[in-house]
Amino acid sequence: MKALVCILLLLETFVFVVQQQVDGGLNENEISQQISSEDGRQNPPKTDTLRAEASTDRQQYCDLGIPDIHAALRELTATVTEQKENIRELTTTVTEQKGNIRELTATVTEQKENIRALETQLREQQMFILEEMNKKDEEISNLTLSQVELRKENRDREIAFSASLMESGSGYIGPFTTEITLTYRNVFTNIGNAYNPITGIFTAPLKGAYMFRVSVYGHAGTAASVYIIKNGEKVVSAHDHQAQNPDALNSSNGVVLILEVGDVVYVRLWSGRRIYENQNIHNTFSGFLLFPLREQELCRM
Structure with a gap:
């Protein structure tokens, strides 16, 4: 965290200098004089002392932040390496799950085919049963008609x-x-x-x-x-x-x-x-x- 603050301060100073060069083409002496004059106008006489202290603190802060940057980079590298390993494991897991999904898809497709075959067989059996029932009904109807005719004939014979x-x-x-x-x-x-x-x-x-x-x-x-x-x-x-x-x-x-x-x-x-x-x-x-x-x-x- 300290390293990031130091870097931001340096970047801010760099951007300021570049901006001034672009705007007025100032050299380093002019920049220093301008900074000194502005500090004199805005601050009491003790501004130089405070600026020196701030510069010293900034330098110390940055110096202290450099080792933190290396540690952060090492930690970040370890984290990235770990995440890569995790990604590889996840990739392997995903690949395995895809294989399982394909197997499940094939199984579901096979089961669907089996279900369609069973439905077809069931419809055929239903049609066969209906045909048999119709035949039986027709036989019963014919038998009933025959019985009626026989009874009528028998009555005629009585x-x-x-x-x-x-x-x-x-x-x-x-x-x-x-x-x-x-x-x-x-x-x-x-x-x-x-x-x-x-x-x-x-x-x-x-x-x-x-x-x-x-x-x-x-x-x-x-x-x-x-x-x-x-x-x-x-x-x-x-x-x-x-x-x-x-x-x-x-x-x-x-x-x-x-x-x-x-x-x-x-x-x-x-x-x-x-x-x-x-x-x-x-x-x-x-x-x-x-x-x-x-x-x-x-x-x-």
Whole structure:
């Protein structure tokens, strides 16, 4: 610090001298005289003594500051050397950190690639799952439609009926001089409404194989005989006759018929024959669809 003050004082004196030379071209004697005159005007008579003391102090101060300058320079050099070493260490550290950063950057880039690959794989899996779900939904929808159609088809196939002659009371039917169609008015079952209790006629709503059965009951003395008729043609009969035995007459028969849509089946009482009915319900007519037939199945049969 002392060295710096000394140097500043010397520089100040040097600048002053140079400035005076530039301004007036004064020589050293003139400068000294001017300084002396100015000191005489501004200071009391003791100025020379004070100037001498100040000059002596300044010289001593500067002399004392020179060793301080060398020490400061040595200290500064050591500091600079230390800072250079620190800079080298910092440079090495920075270089190492840059390498670490590059490694981290490469790792991050690799991880990003992995993440993108995983995202792509996840999207593909999601698309696959969605496609599978859509397929399952479509299969379920088709299955549901098939079930609905099957139920509807099964409902269409649910054809069956059963009926007896009289809804109430008792009595004979016949004999007649011609054959008559019997009307079984007491309906027990008529699934599909293919049987008409007013006319006594069953009309086939589907092509298929149908089972029909008829039973008759009568009293001795007059035969009890009926036919199952298909489209006006006799198919099978149920007949019983006992001229001498007073016991009741009983007979039944059945048949499986292949019917087209619109074919009719009914029961006729023979001419001259008689049947009897009461609350015990002896005379019945029934039928049902065994299974529907397609055209090719009918051809094989």
